[in-house]
Amino acid sequence: MTAKCDISFIIVSHNSAKTLRGSIESCLMAVETYSSSLARVVVYDNASSDDSPKIMNEFAQKYPDTFIGIQGIRNLGFARGNNQAVAASPSREYVLVNPDVVFQPETIKYLQNTLYSAPDIAIVCPKLLHLDRTLQKSIRRFPTFTYLFLKHFIGEKFLRFIYTFDYYYAEMPQPKKAVEINWGIGAFMMISGEYIAKYGLFDERFFLYFEDVSLCVDAWQNGYRVLYQPQASALHLYRQASTSSKFNYLTFIHIISALKFFAKYRPYQIQWQVISWLIRVTPVWRSRELRLKS
Secondary structure (H helix, E strand, O other), rough: OOOEEEEEEEEEEEHHHHHHHHHHHHHHHHHHOOOOOOOOEEEOOOOOOOOOOHHHHHHHHHOOOOEEEEEEEOOOOOHEEEEEEEEEEEEEEEEEEEEOOOOOHHHHHHHHHOOOOOOOOOEEEEEEEOOOOEEEEOEEEOHHHHHHHHHHOHHHHHHHHHHOOOOOOOOOOOOOOOEOOOOOOOOOOEEHHHHHHHHOOOOOOOOOOOOHHHHHHHHHOOOOOEEEEEEEEEEEEEOOHOOOOOOOOOHHHHHHHHHHHOOOOOOOHHHHHHHHHHHHHHHHHHHHHHHHOO
16 A cells, blocks of 8 residues: 655646646656655646657656656546545645646645644645746636626626626736635645645546545635745746637537536536527427427
C-alpha cells in the first residue's frame, strides 16, 4: 500500500509535451524547497500520442522516490484522470496543476497557510497570470443558464451590452488578502485531503469542463468554503480552445458539460426540464405534421 504523504502535486496530461516538462519541474522545485517530509508528483497521462510518455519516463528514472507516472491506455478525460492520480497518492493535501502551468515554490506556502487557517476551507485558488503577466479571469461566479446560452450563441463581446451578469467578478477590486469566491478554474488549486477523503474529487460525469465548477458547488453545499488567495500566483498558458472559433469539437464538449451541470443541481433543474421537454416534444410535433401532410 502506498504510504500517505503530506502533499501530492497532480498533473493530468494529454498531448501536452510542449509544456509538461516545465509544470513537472515547478512541482519538483516546490517539493525540494519546502517539503522536509514525504511528497509526490503524480502525472496521469491520457493516452498521449506525442512525447509526453517519454518525458514522464525521464522524470520517473531521475526521481524514483518522488515522481509517479501513470500511462493510461485511453483518454479518460480530465475529471477521471485526476481522480485516478489522486487515488495513486493518498495525501494530506493536493495541488492540481495543469500541464501548461508554472509557478514559484513560495506559491505553495501561501496556499497552505490559507487552507489551514480555518477547518471549513476545502479549496484555495491562486491568482493566475497570462505569460505577459496580465491578470487572468480565473475566479468566477456560478453561471446561469441564460448567461451561458447567450455566450455561446452571440459571444461575450455583445453579451455585455444586453446581459449584466458579473460572471468574472469584474466589479470586485483586486483583493490584497484571501477572500471567498464561488469557484475558480481547475488549472491550479490546492484542495484539502480530508475533504477529498470524505466527498471525493471530481464528478466523472464531466469528461472535460465544468468538473471544477461542480467541485466548488459541492464544497459549498457540503458546508465548506472556497477561497481565492491573490498573494499566491502562477503563470497559465490559457488557450481557450473551446472558444477559439464559433464552433468546434471542444465547444461541443463544453455545451454538453454545461447541460450536465444544469441538470445536476436543483436551482437549475426547472430550466433544464423545460429544455428537455422541448427536445422531446419537437420530434413528436414534426411527426404529426408529416402525417397531416401525407
